[in-house]
Amino acid sequence: MATNRVLGWLESKKNLAGSACGLVGVSLTVTGVAGTYWPLVVAGLYGAGALIAPPEPPAPPEPVGPTEQLGGVRERFGRLREYVAEVELPAPAEGRLAELMDLYGALLEPGWVADVLAADPESVHALSRAIELDVPECVDTYNRTRWWTRLTPGGESPERHLERQLSLLSEEAARLTADLRETEARRQQTHTTYLEERGQHS
Template sequence: MATSDRHRRGPGRTGAGGRVLGYLGSTRNITGCVLALTGLAAHFLGLAGTLWPLVVAGLYGAGALLAPPEPARAAVSLAGAGPGALRTELDALRRRVAGSGLPADVAARVEGLTGLLEGMLGRAEALAASPDHLHVVSQTIRDYLPASLDAYAALPRSYAMERRDGDGRSPHEELLDQLDLLDGGLREIARAVHRGDEQALRDQGRFLRDRFGRSELDL
């Protein structure tokens, strides 16, 4: 069906149209138009002479060439890093952790992290609205958390618990510190993701107080 639909539209039409619309809203086009309007205003004021069309065109070209480039946008493909795929990977990570025999304090922190991640993935639309947040959640599931746990699991248990020279922390304490750092970062993202839910709850509370407040109950 997708192939026949593309055939009806004609090859390349959608892409070309998208590029045209993208340029119309670009910084280069807007800057060029502003300078061109300045040249047109100069013509109406009698300042551009008979060559005003060239002046207007030249100003547009100068604006388009000298305008700053468009800011780079983080492109996050939901097909490869969407909440559905990430939830599957999170479930797999949980199963790995459950069978790894981690110390109780580590397992508790990991469970808290995976709970935060699961809650955010449950609000897929709000999470996908911020590519930066989606990227951090994706990297935590696929890289940050597994990398810390794998490095710790490679150490003998007795070695991981021993204190070391230097900062005096054991590998076990280093892992707990890394998990706390992840927890702090994810909680900030969770607050942003669930801000709409919190506002909806507050709005519902105001409605209920207005609807079922003491003044109505006393009638």
């Protein structure tokens, strides 16, 4: 680490600019202009060059891999579970939400299923969007609308909207799960085909 920092400084714009100005100080020393104070002149010119040099641009952030991204989704899912555990929902919607949360939890459970999920960026994005945005929005808007409905009854019930929203999210989760299952099925079929072809040529 220390070696990397030293090499980084040696290659930096500030060191290069300071060194260039320091060489000017050495030239003044050789010509006798700097006199007996030449060490101060060289050091001063080096420092001035280092100060006026533009700063190094910040290093770009390292790309987040699918496994790390899934870890972030898992953390947000834990917070979502805590949030929905504190809200009161009508029985049908509560049951549908519990099933949905169980499915999300199964997909995010560390292991080979999560590895399959992590290999599909679109599925990770869809699951992250549902956990971070869709489910909290469903629950939050239901609670807010229900409060207004108590003041001014009438219109379509908030419960009906909530149940429909959760049904749509469940359908999306089912499609996501089916896609991942199809991925594994294709992998199995590919291996079967490979073994059959290998047997024909042995």
